[in-house]
Amino acid sequence: MxxxxxxxxxxxxxxxxxxxxxxxxxxxxxxxxxxxxxxxxxxxxxxxxxxxxxxxxxxxxxxxxxxxxxxxxxxxxxxxxxxxxEEPMEAYETFVPDPVVGSLDRVDPEQEVLQADSVGLALLVxxxxxxxxxxxxxxxxxxxxxxxxxxxxxxxxxxxxxxxxxxxxxxxxxxxTPAPDPDPTRQREAVDAFLAASRGGDFEALVSVLDPDVVLRADAGALAVGPGASKALRGRHQVAESAFMFRQFAQYARPVLVNGAVGLLTVVDGKALSVMGLTVVDGKITGMYILADEERLARLDLAGLVG
The missing domain is CATH 1.20.140 (Butyryl-CoA Dehydrogenase, subunit A; domain 3)
Known part of the structure; x- marks a missing residue:
């Protein structure tokens, strides 16, 4: 040569x-x-x-x-x-793809290519x-x-x-898949409003930040136990009721970058409990994609985000 x-x-x-x-x-x-x-x-x-x-x-x-x-x-x-x-149809209906999670302030070099022209969780579903x-x-x-x-x-x-x-x-x-709002500031406003309503236990405020046809998928994995661990919901009142039930965890949620958009990472005692990808359109949340599968969360690269 x-x-x-x-x-x-x-x-x-x-x-x-x-x-x-x-x-x-x-x-x-x-x-x-x-x-x-x-x-x-x-x-x-x-x-x-x-x-x-x-x-x-x-x-x-x-x-x-x-x-x-x-x-x-x-x-x-x-x-x-x-x-x-071989999973039943219900398992697919609650399936959430692996999220790519990063800091809102910086992008890890190894994730940079994945985040560039990011494909949202809604599209992957x-x-x-x-x-x-x-x-x-x-x-x-x-x-x-x-x-x-x-x-x-x-x-x-x-x-x-x-x-x-x-x-x-x-x-x-x-x-x-509706085109999400590309403006990170508007995304952050909607996510902050959702967090404030959840932390304050304000049901009406929760409803107001959700699109009438909002879709929620919560994937807690095949080993999930308890009612509602994995679920698929549609409609602002149903989704708001579900969020209201888990409002005690809202204080542990922090905004992060999920597949190129503002999402939420919930961490308790240094352990990730869930990652939530959000789709925001015209200032309203139209999609919520929650991964709470303990095994899959453990395989995600969350270095620097769970401390």
Missing amino acids: GERQMDGRADGELLAERFEEHRGHLRAVAYRMLGSLSEADDAVQEAWLRLSRSDTSDVRNLGGWLTTVTGRVCLDMLRSRRTRR VMETLEPAERLAFVLHDMFAVPFDDIAPVVGRSTAATRQLASRARRRVQGS
């Missing part, structure tokens, strides 16, 4: 360095495909293994090659997940309803600008058919 022949170890080191340049991007692709940070890491690792076993001497765009390989790995994982999933091939076509093309000609071989369809997959996914997504 160059003026001298590199030994096998040096070749391997160079390949590893080139892969690391793309790791953040690949993790962002896998997270949007899978909605799970741990599975996203598994997919990226598998992409590295496939790279290390492949002859890429003719690959001119390594980033593009790795993106489609990661997409193929994720597609296989989604299909495997579908075939083995809708994407769970897509067929695996639809999700792949939508994520790779609409979110990462991969040409349909490159996606088609991964899903085993023609370019035209692949374009249709993305189109169907796009219609479902656009019809199910």
Whole structure:
């Protein structure tokens, strides 16, 4: 290579360095495909293994090659997940994807790529309803600008058919997820109003900050016990009643960044009890996505946020 022949170890080191340049991007692709940070890491690792076993001497765009390989790995994982999933429908209705949590004041370098052009929890929930091939076509093309000609071989369809997959996914997504307010100040105002009403036990104030058709998903995991541990609710009065029941925890909630928007992290005695992603539209909360699964919370990177 160059003026001298590199030994096998040096070749391997160079390949590893080139892969690391793309790791953040690949993790962002896998997270949007899978909605799970741990599975996203598994997919990226598998992409590295496939790279290390492949002859890429003719690959001119390594980033593009790795993106489609990661997409193929994720597609296989989604299909495997579908075939083995045995949970009742109620379990899906309360499912909340892994949130990406960060400080409102600073973004951890490792999370920076995930937070850039963040996909909200509401969108990830809708994407769970897509067929695996639809999700792949939508994520790779609409979110990462991969040409349909490159996606088609991964899903085993023609370019035209692949374009249709993305189109169907796009219609479902656009019809199910209202565009959130991009202004962090307005988001913070709504979240602060929700917290103040909860802490003050003001039911009417709680109702006033919620959209009439607000949706709440609370995912406490498969091992959750007790009534209402995992739930799916719609409507401002039902959601306000639920929030009112748990108002004693509001004093432990603190605003954080959840998937690029203002959300809440509840910490008691140095332990995270829940992460809440919020969707704010026109000053009202339209979606609340609460992850309270102890095992999944323990796997999140909350360093510096739970102290």
